[in-house]
Amino acid sequence: MILDRLIFWGLCAVLILLPLPFGATEEWAVFGFEVAAVVLYALHLIREWKGGGSSPRVNETVGPEKGGALPAYLKILLFVFLALSVVQLVPLPMGFIRVVSPGTSGAWDALSREGMGLAREGGWRTLSLIPALSSYELAKVAAYALFAWLIFKRVRRKTDVEIFVLVLVIGAALQSLYGLAEHFGGTEQIFGYKKVNYVGSATGTFINRNHFSGFLEMLFPLALGYLLARTKFFGLRKGLSLKEKVLWLGQEKLQKAVVIGLVPVLIGLGIIFSRSRTGIFVFLATLALAAVLISAAGWSGGGGRRVAGTVRTVALVVLFAAVLIGIRPVIERFSWSDLEKEQRPVFYRNTLGIVSDYPLTGTGAGTFQNAYPRYQKKSTPWLLDHAHNDYLEILAESGLPGGGCLILAAFGILVVLYGRWAGRRDPFVKGILLGALLGITALLIHSLTDFNLRIPANAAYFVALYALALRLSVMGRHNRSASGVYIAAEPEESGRPVNRAGIRSAGPEEQGRA
Numbered sequence: 477m478i479l480d481r482l483i484f485w486g487l488c489a490v491l492i493l494l495p496l497p498f499g500a501t502e503e504w505a506v507f508g509f510e511v512a513a514v515v516l517y518a519l520h521l522i523r524e525w526k527g528g529g530s531s532p533r534v535n536e537t538v539g540p541e542k543g544g545a546l547p548a549y550l551k552i553l554l555f556v557f558l559a560l561s562v563v564q565l566v567p568l569p570m571g572f573i574r575v576v577s578p579g580t581s582g583a584w585d586a587l588s589r590e591g592m593g594l595a596r597e598g599g600w601r602t603l604s605l606i607p608a609l610s611s612y613e614l615a616k617v618a619a620y621a622l623f624a625w626l627i628f629k630r631v632r633r634k635t636d637v638e639i640f641v642l643v644l645v646i647g648a649a650l651q652s653l654y655g656l657a658e659h660f661g662g663t664e665q666i667f668g669y670k671k672v673n674y675v676g677s678a679t680g681t682f683i684n685r686n687h688f689s690g691f692l693e694m695l696f697p698l699a700l701g702y703l704l705a706r707t708k709f710f711g712l713r714k715g716l717s718l719k720e721k722v723l724w725l726g727q728e729k730l731q732k733a734v735v736i737g738l739v740p741v742l743i744g745l746g747i748i749f750s751r752s753r754t755g756i757f758v759f760l761a762t763l764a765l766a767a768v769l770i771s772a773a774g775w776s777g778g779g780g781r782r783v784a785g786t787v788r789t790v791a792l793v794v795l796f797a798a799v800l801i802g803i804r805p806v807i808e809r810f811s812w813s814d815l816e817k818e819q820r821p822v823f824y825r826n827t828l829g830i831v832s833d834y835p836l837t838g839t840g841a842g843t844f845q846n847a848y849p850r851y852q853k854k855s856t857p858w859l860l861d862h863a864h865n866d867y868l869e870i871l872a873e874s875g876l877p878g879g880g881c882l883i884l885a886a887f888g889i890l891v892v893l894y895g896r897w898a899g900r901r902d903p904f905v906k907g908i909l910l911g912a913l914l915g916i917t918a919l920l921i922h923s924l925t926d927f928n929l930r931i932p933a934n935a936a937y938f939v940a941l942y943a944l945a946l947r948l949s950v951m952g953r954h955n956r957s958a959s960g961v962y963i964a965a966e967p968e969e970s971g972r973p974v975n976r977a978g979i980r981s982a983g984p985e986e987q988g989r990a
Contacts, residue, residue, distance in 0.1 A: 479519055479520075479522060479523040479526075480523065480630070482519060483516055483519050483520055483523065483626065483630050484630055484631065484636060484639075484640075486512070486515075486516045486519070487516065487623075487626060487627055487630065487631070487640075488639075488640065488643045490509065490512050490513075490516075490623070490936075491643065491644060491647065491936065491937065491940060492643060492647045494509060494932065494933045494936055494937075495647070495651060495680070495681055495682070495691060495933040496667075496681050497681075498666065498681060498682060498683050499681070499682040499683065499684075499687050499688075499691070499931045499932065499933040499934065500931070500932035500933040500936070501683065501931060501932065505932065506616065506932050509619060509623075509932060509936065510615060510616070510619040513619040513622045513623045513626070514619075514622070516623075516626055517622050517626060520626060520629065520630065545628070545946045545947075545949070545950055546889065546892070546946070547892060549888075550885050550888050550889055550892070553881040553882070553884050553885035553888065554881070554882070554885050556877070556878070556881040557874065557878050557879075557881040557882040557885070558617070560837075560874065560875070560877060560878035560881075561610075561614050561617065561841055561874065561878060562614070563603065563837075564602065564603045564604040564607075564610050564837065564838070564840050564841065564874075565602055565604060565607050565610055565611060565614070566602065566603075567600040567601060567602055568600060568601065568602070568603065569599065569600055570584070570599045570600065570601055571599075573601060573603065576603075576836055576837055577603055577834060577836055577837040578833075579833035579834045579839075580601075580603055580605065580834065580837060580839070581601075583605055583847075584601050584605075602840070603837040603838075603840065604839070604840025604841065604843060605839050605840050605843045605846060605847060606840060606842070606843050606846055607840070609840065609841070609842035609843050609846075610840040610841040610842055610843065612842055613841035613842035614841060616932065616935075617841075620935055620936060620939045621939070623936060623939065623940070624939040624940060624942060624943040625943070627640075627940055627943035627944060627947070628943040628946055628947050631943075631944065631947055632947070634904065634951075637908065637944070637947070637948065637951075638702075638904075640944065641698060641702050641908055641911075641944075642702070644695055644698060644937070644940075645695055645698055645699040645702060645739050645740075645743070646739070647695075648691070648692055648695035648696070648698075648699065648743050648746075649699070649739045649742045649743055651680040651681065651688070651691065651692065651746065652678075652680065652692055652742050652743050652745065652746025652747075653742060653746075654680055654681065655678035655679055655680035655681075655688060655746055655749075655750070656678050656745060656746060656749060658678070658679075659676075659677065659678040659679075659749060660801075664676075666679070666680075666681055666682075666683070667681065671683075676751070676805060677749070677750055677751040677752075678746055678749040678750050678751075679750065680692075680746070682931075682933075684931075685750045685751060685752050685755075686750075686752045686754065686755065686922075686926045686928070687926070687928055687931045687934060688746070688750050688752075689746075689747050689750040689752035689754070689755025689756075689758075689922075690752075690755065690918075690919055690922050690926065690928035690931075690934050691928075691933065691934050691937065692743050692746045692747045692750070692755075693747060693755060693758050693759060693762070693915070693918040693919060693922060694915035694916070694918060694919050694934070694937055694938065694941060695743060695915060695937070696740055696743040696744055696747060696759065696762065696915070696918075697762050697766065697910075697911045697912075697913075697914030697915045697918060698908070698911040698912055698914075698915050698941070699736075699739045699740040699743055699911070700740045700766065700787065700790060700911055700914075701907045701908045701909070701910045701911015701912065701914070702736060702739075702907065702908055702911060703733070703736050703737050703739075703740060703786060703790070703907075704783050704786060704787070704903075704906075704907035704910065704911070705903055705904045705905075705906070705907030705908050706732075706733045706736060706907075737786075737789075737790065740790050740794075741790060741793050741794050741797065744759060744790070744791075744794035745794060745797055745798060745801075747759045748794070748798045748803070748806055749798070749801075749806065751805065751806050751809045753809055753810060754921075754922050754924075754925045754926060755922065756806070758918045758921050758922050759918075761918075761921065762914050762917070762918050763787060763790075763791045765914060765917065766787050766910065766914055767784060767787055767788070769894075769910065770783050770784050770787065770910075771784065773897070773898045783907075820864050820865070820925060822853075823860060823863055823864050823865070824863070824864075824865055824868060826848065826851040826852055826853070827844075827848070827851075827863040827865070827868045827869065827872050828868065829851040830844075830847055830848065830851055830872040831868065831871050831872050831876070834847075834872065834875060835875060835876050836875050836876065836877060837875045837878075838871070838872060838873045838874040838875035838878060838879065839872060839873055840873060841873050841874060842873065843873060844861070844862060844863060844869055844872055844873055845859065845860070845861040845862070847872070848860050848863075862927035862930055863927065864925060864926055864927055865923070865924060865925065865926075865927070866923035866924075866926075866927055866928070866929045866930070867879075867883055867923060867924065869927065869930070870882060870883065871883075886920065887920070889942065889946075890913065890916055890917065890920070892949075893909070893913055893945050893946070893949050894913060896909075896949040896950075897909045897910060897913060897949065900949075900951075902951070905948050905951045908944075908948060909945060909948040909949060909951075912941045912944050912945040912948065913945055915941050916938065916941050916942060916945065919934070919938055
């Protein structure tokens with residue numbers, strides 16, 4: 477049991493600390509994350525070897541794992557991507573490389589002519605232009621996968637899920653609060669370091685406002701989903717007397733729900749004042765998608781109208797607060813003169829040139845910055861390190877087969893999870909699962925115009941949401957009677973009568989104390 481708690485809180489601690497060193501873009505932060513993932517996995521192996529810890533109670537388990545949480549074809553796609561990533565690092569005969577990747581062989585030949593590429597014995601080279609960088613990226617991918625797997629395995633009970641979600645959303649709220657405080661306070665610093673870029677925008681502990689916005693975009697829906705899981709506390713019944721209404725408003729659970737409602741509002745304000753154009757668009761799109769899904773799929777217990785009303789209320793409060801604070805600097809980001817300065821279409825065209833020259837094998841994971849200058853038509857005073865489009869970058873580095881498999885797997889898993897979400901009935905599972913899925917969707921949309929998935933903190937949170945969603949998607953599957961009627965996985969308190977205001981009377985112990 478001690479190891480269970482140690483692993484669980486270790487996962488939470490990693491997610492809280494990871495965004496602090498500028499989104500974990502520092503080398504030591506990446507190394508620390510990889511070490512943490514390995515150490516936590518080692519503790520998991522020790523726990524399994526000892527067989528310690530009690531099994532979850534029946535009403536807390538997340539359903540049987542028979543057959544796995546993912547369909548076999550999605551696992552195959554992920555395996556193909558990883559296998560091809562490893563193949564990029566294996567020395568191969570130059571004759572074979574010339575056949576499967578003429579672009580790679582041409583690059584090696586050019587380096588050899590310049591005396592910069594020393595051939596291995598027998599003329600063997602790797603498909604990756606820079607194997608050291610590809611090894612570095614593959615180590616990160618392995619750490620992400622291991623971290624996500626640990627979350628799926630160790631965040632097993634409803635109480636664990638709730639604590640885990642609260643850790644994530646409270647961390648995001650603190651990030652937003654810090655970013656807003658530095659921005660409106662006029663200091664424009666990150667832990668004492670004076671910001672040079674993106675002055676005038678909230679960035680939290682991130683350097684780039686778009687990465688800060690991407691971080692919050694994932695967690696705003698999760699905070700909203702947690703609020704939706706608690707909307708049953710907002711239902712005021714009709715025909716109540718004044719006394720009953722006062723008693724209803726005085727419920728501790730209702731007051732907690734109101735406090736919970738302030739968290740997505742705070743995160744939403746952080747997104748708006750990051751002044752990220754794509755971030756603001758994704759924020760509004762997330763709210764619209766949430767409303768559509770709630771309307772289309774309905775909500776158990778007849779609470780669909782209340783749930784939809786909660787989403788609208790959060791959206792209106794965020795927008796009203798933004799207008800009240802001062803939204804003009806945000807609107808100026810959408811001016812035509814500002815849009816004309818964008819060079820992303822140029823980046824995309826040049827990146828497509830890389831894809832066309834390295835279609836099967838790519839240039840190697842992590843080598844975009846080194847391959848891009850050859851395709852840059854105009855000289856610039858800075859070196860482009862990312863394509864500002866995660867999809868094009870992964871296709872350029874991993875090729876159409878490898879990168880395509882990863883992209884198909886990401887969207888395929890999401891489609892499967894949305895299908896499972898529609899069939900869930902437990903309001904707790906339904907609310908939080910919706911939030912996790914919308915958070916994943918938000919970053920997948922933002923990835924069309926930026927490179928959030930190349931920021932270690934955002935990538936770790938992204939895979940964490942996938943793991944959480946997979947765990948929630950099988951929650952309560954076994955809790956059905958033989959007749960198919962749903963049985964709540966976490967039953968309400970029983971044995972306590974409910975008055976007309978929806979307030980439970982005190983139990984025998986409380987009455988005795990009274």
